[in-house]
Amino acid sequence: MTDWKQAAAAQSxxxxxxxxxxxxxxxxxxxxxxxxxxxxxxxxxxxxxxxxS
Amino acid sequence: MTIxxxxxALRAKKISSVELVSESLTxxxxxNPKLNVFITVLDSEARSRxxxxxxxxxxxxxxxxxxxxxxxxxxxxxxRGIRTTAxxxxxxxFIPDEDAEVAAKLNDAGAVLVGKTGLHxxxxxxxxxxxxxxxxxxxxxxxxxxxxxxxxSGAAVAAGLVPFATGTDTGGSIRIPSSFCGTVGLKPxxxxxxxxxxxxxxxTLDHIGPMTRTVRDAAIAFNAMAVHPGFYxxxxxxxxxxxxxxxxxxxxxxxxDAEVAAxIRTSVQTAAALGARIVDIRxxxxxxxxxxxxxxxxxxxxxxxxxxxxxxxxxxxDVLALMDQxxxxxAIDYADxxxxxxxxxxxxxxxxxxxxxxxxxSTPTPAPLIGQTTLQIGATTEDxxxxxxxxxxAINVLGIPSxxxxxxFTTNGLPVGLQILAAPRQEDTVLKIGAAxxxxxxxxxRRSPRFE
Numbered sequence: 001m002t003d004w005k006q007a008a009a010a011q012s013x014x015x016x017x018x019x020x021x022x023x024x025x026x027x028x029x030x031x032x033x034x035x036x037x038x039x040x041x042x043x044x045x046x047x048x049x050x051x052x053s
Numbered sequence: 054m055t056i057x058x059x060x061x062a063l064r065a066k067k068i069s070s071v072e073l074v075s076e077s078l079t080x081x082x083x084x085n086p087k088l089n090v091f092i093t094v095l096d097s098e099a100r101s102r103x104x105x106x107x108x109x110x111x112x113x114x115x116x117x118x119x120x121x122x123x124x125x126x127x128x129x130x131x132x133r134g135i136r137t138t139a140x141x142x143x144x145x146x147f148i149p150d151e152d153a154e155v156a157a158k159l160n161d162a163g164a165v166l167v168g169k170t171g172l173h174x175x176x177x178x179x180x181x182x183x184x185x186x187x188x189x190x191x192x193x194x195x196x197x198x199x200x201x202x203x204x205x206s207g208a209a210v211a212a213g214l215v216p217f218a219t220g221t222d223t224g225g226s227i228r229i230p231s232s233f234c235g236t237v238g239l240k241p242x243x244x245x246x247x248x249x250x251x252x253x254x255x256x257t258l259d260h261i262g263p264m265t266r267t268v269r270d271a272a273i274a275f276n277a278m279a280v281h282p283g284f285y286x287x288x289x290x291x292x293x294x295x296x297x298x299x300x301x302x303x304x305x306x307x308x309x310d311a312e313v314a315a316x317i318r319t320s321v322q323t324a325a326a327l328g329a330r331i332v333d334i335r336x337x338x339x340x341x342x343x344x345x346x347x348x349x350x351x352x353x354x355x356x357x358x359x360x361x362x363x364x365x366x367x368x369x370x371d372v373l374a375l376m377d378q379x380x381x382x383x384a385i386d387y388a389d390x391x392x393x394x395x396x397x398x399x400x401x402x403x404x405x406x407x408x409x410x411x412x413x414x415s416t417p418t419p420a421p422l423i424g425q426t427t428l429q430i431g432a433t434t435e436d437x438x439x440x441x442x443x444x445x446x447a448i449n450v451l452g453i454p455s456x457x458x459x460x461x462f463t464t465n466g467l468p469v470g471l472q473i474l475a476a477p478r479q480e481d482t483v484l485k486i487g488a489a490x491x492x493x494x495x496x497x498x499r500r501s502p503r504f505e
Contacts, residue, residue, distance in 0.1 A: 002381075002383075004381060007381045008377070008381060011377075011380045011381060013377050013380065013381075017373070017374070017377055018377070020374055021374050021377050021378050021381075024374075024378060025378055025381060025382075028344065028347060028348065028378075031340075031341075031344040032344055032345075032348060032386060032389075032390070035341055035344065035345070035393055036386070036389045036393070039389060039392050039393060039396070040396075043392045043393075043395065043396060044392065044395055045388065045391040045392055045394075045395060046257070046391045046392075046394035046395040046398065047395075048243065048244070048452065049242055049243050049398065049451060049452030049453055049477040050477045050478070051395075052395050052396075052398040052399040052402060053399075
């Protein structure tokens with residue numbers, strides 16, 4: 001999982017502000033990661049609501 | 054009056070545009086101190102324009118149903134020579150030198166702009182409690198939020214100040230205020246209304262659409278706004294016999310306020326009584342689509358705001374926190390989210406072989422109080438923003454059309470919203486079923502708050 005504290009410091013986000021968002025980012029990452037693992041090889045990007053073949 | 058009623062009265066010479074606009078401005082002056090709906094009011098400009106529109110009609114020059122009708126723009130829509138703030142301190146004195154494409158189209162249609170409505174800062178939130186311009190209040194209960202981000206537009210229409218205001222919707226920002234204010238909001242298919250000249254939030258998620266008092270008015274306004282007009286405006290009597298309405302048996306009926314659930318059931322029963330076929334369906338993992346939507350929005354929004362990242366003091370705390378989150382999400386995660394989006398769209402689209410449209414609640418609860426940060430739904434406590442966007446955000450990810458409309462009231466008098474979804478470019482379907490329901494539910498959808 002991402003070291004959000006280090007990532008925030010690298011972006012010069014004040015530590016106090018980073019503390020507030022890290023739990024949200026951790027939760028988001030834990031929801032996203034299992035979905036990403038299921039992406040089949042060669043899956044294409046979204047290009048509009050009618051293009052999904 | 055609605056657009057349709059005003060347009061008929063104008064052509065019957067029972068009223069003039071000057072009178073319509075004057076009444077609108079009077080109502081704005083009376084209501085705005087309580088509602089804080091308008092950031093900018095265009096008194097003299099609107100009166101002059103109305104006189105010009107009257108003169109055109111007198112000469113036989115008729116631009117169509119919006120000719121001479123007072124309207125408002127969300128203050129995210131750039132207007133030539135008129136301050137456009139985006140609800141932000143960054144743009145508090147910004148005066149565009151050209152109109153957004155949608156503003157130009159509505160000008161060409163003869164609409165009369167009476168003002169620019171308040172919104173959540175940078176359209177990045179759902180409360181419209183703006184740290185720079187103050188909180189917009191809900192006309193049904195001044196202690197409650199109107200929703201957002203197009204809260205000023207929703208409240209202005211609900212309070213009868215204008216029959217039509219523009220809105221934008223990146224994760225529910227047309228449909229949430231429509232739900233909380235008891236108005237009609239259409240989020241069209243992605244890119245059916247031009248985004249050019251509207252402050253961007255999420256470039257692949259932003260939608261522009263109308264907010265009105267009636268479904269037929271939404272259809273009229275949408276026709277004037279769309280890149281390619283020629284859409285269906287529901288006639289006086291609408292036949293929905295045989296239309297297949299999908300009723301999700303999962304997700305959309307979970308964690309739902311009991312009175313909202315009851316109003317949705319009434320809508321379904323009403324549609325069935327009108328001859329529609331109710332089909333039980335199961336929707337794909339909406340939470341997963343919402344996760345993808347959050348990743349996309351966080352990154353796209355901060356990309357738009359990149360030139361201002363060092364002006365931290367100029368942002369409200371909630372928007373600043375979202376910007377900081379966006380800065381930390383990797384490019385790989387963003388690209389993967391766009392790949393997941395295509396897969397999710399493919400999955401969801403399979404439903405269109407079973408049904409013509411889908412009913413869901415617009416929001417799980419009626420309007421929260423101003424300053425409220427959590428919602429109690431049954432035994433669950435949820436963050437207000439996440440709960441309020443729960444039924445909305447995925448629809449922006451999919452890019453499909455959605456109509457939000459009032460379908461009832463709670464016992465304490467707050468509106469309840471129904472959301473109707475359809476396949477891409479099937480706006481006609483949601484407008485048709487919406488108009489039929491509106492007629493059938495008229496007794497619970499037409500009350501109007503007054504500000505004497």
